[in-house]
Amino acid sequence: MEPLRPVRRTLLRDRAYETIRDAIVAGDIAPGAVVRDAELAERLGLSRAPVREAFSRLVDEGLLESKPQSYTRVTPVVAGDVRDAAAVVGAMHELATRVAVPRLFAADVEAMRTANERFTAAVTAGDVDAALRADDELHDILVRAAGNRAAAATIARYTPLIRRLERRRFGEGGTCRSAGLHGRLIEACADGDATEAVRVTAEIWRTLAELADLVDLADDAG
Numbered sequence: 313m314e315p316l317r318p319v320r321r322t323l324l325r326d327r328a329y330e331t332i333r334d335a336i337v338a339g340d341i342a343p344g345a346v347v348r349d350a351e352l353a354e355r356l357g358l359s360r361a362p363v364r365e366a367f368s369r370l371v372d373e374g375l376l377e378s379k380p381q382s383y384t385r386v387t388p389v390v391a392g393d394v395r396d397a398a399a400v401v402g403a404m405h406e407l408a409t410r411v412a413v414p415r416l417f418a419a420d421v422e423a424m425r426t427a428n429e430r431f432t433a434a435v436t437a438g439d440v441d442a443a444l445r446a447d448d449e450l451h452d453i454l455v456r457a458a459g460n461r462a463a464a465a466t467i468a469r470y471t472p473l474i475r476r477l478e479r480r481r482f483g484e485g486g487t488c489r490s491a492g493l494h495g496r497l498i499e500a501c502a503d504g505d506a507t508e509a510v511r512v513t514a515e516i517w518r519t520l521a522e523l524a525d526l527v528d529l530a531d532d533a534g
Contacts, residue, residue, distance in 0.1 A: 328358055329366035336375050336386055337475045338441075343388045347376065374473055391524040394477045397470040398524065402517025404463040405451060409497075409513045412457035413506035420457060421502045424450050428498060432491040440479055450494060454501075474520060490519070 332352065335341045353363045367384055370376040374393060378384040387393075427450035434442035448471075455464050493516050500509035 324358055324362040325365045328352075328356060328362045329369055331356060332363075332366050333370060333373075333375060333472055336370070337472045337479065339476070339479060341386055343386050343476075346383050346385045348384075373469055389476050389480060391477075394474055394524040395521050397473040398517055398520040401467050401470050401474060402514065402520070404466045405454070405517065406510050406513050408455045408458035408460060408463050408467075409509050410506050411460065412454040413501055413504060413509050415457045415459075416454075416501055416504075420453050421498060424453050424494075424498045424501065427453070428491055428494040431494065435491065444475060444478065447494075477523060478520070490516075493519070 332341070332347070341347060347367070349360045349363045349367060353360045356363065367376060367378070371378050371384070374397075375387060376384055377387050427446045431443055431446035431450065434440075434446055455467060458464075493512060497509055497512040497516070500506075500512055
């Protein structure tokens with residue numbers, strides 16, 4: 313039997329980052345909650361170093377805020393931050409779509425249809441986790457086909473800020489993104505119509521900016 317190889321430090325850092333990020337996005341670690349590296353390291357079965365590195369990355373991405381020698385805590389869901397993130401992520405998705413459409417195979421389009429079917433079923437069932445997973449799967453097909461690593465990295469960095477708001481609205485009776493818009497996007501891809509696909513993609517991301525506006529109004533009313 314070959315000896316086991318030590319787990320690389322980068323993998324531990326990434327594991328800590330992904331686990332903490334997902335807990336924040338899901339609301340398992342609530343906005344305003346103070347997080348401590350020692351406590352989370354123990355819960356994750358890691359040393360404090362990779363958790364600290366994860367904290368630094370999450371601060372940079374806007375999911376945590378830190379005051380040196382005082383606290384590190386989860387940021388609130390701020391509508392303006394979501395609008396900014398949606399503008400950037402939407403632009404990257406438009407870029408990816410423009411490049412990807414001419415490169416798509418029939419199997420890619422069919423995979424998008426299947427993902428949208430799962431999305432629709434999840435929305436109907438009220439399963440926010442499954443809905444967001446299916447939504448990611450659908451759009452990731454275009455991102456992968458585009459092959460633009462900078463665009464993919466930007467999308468990965470800022471999407472969690474948006475997801476927190478989507479989860480909140482879903483829980484209040486919202487339906488995340490429209491399966492109908494997805495359907496129009498898929499048909500444009502099937503037709504090889506990059507211009508229409510980009511136009512629909514832009515419309516999808518405008519709905520998220522409008523979602524942030526609704527949160528502003530609700531917070532003002534509260």
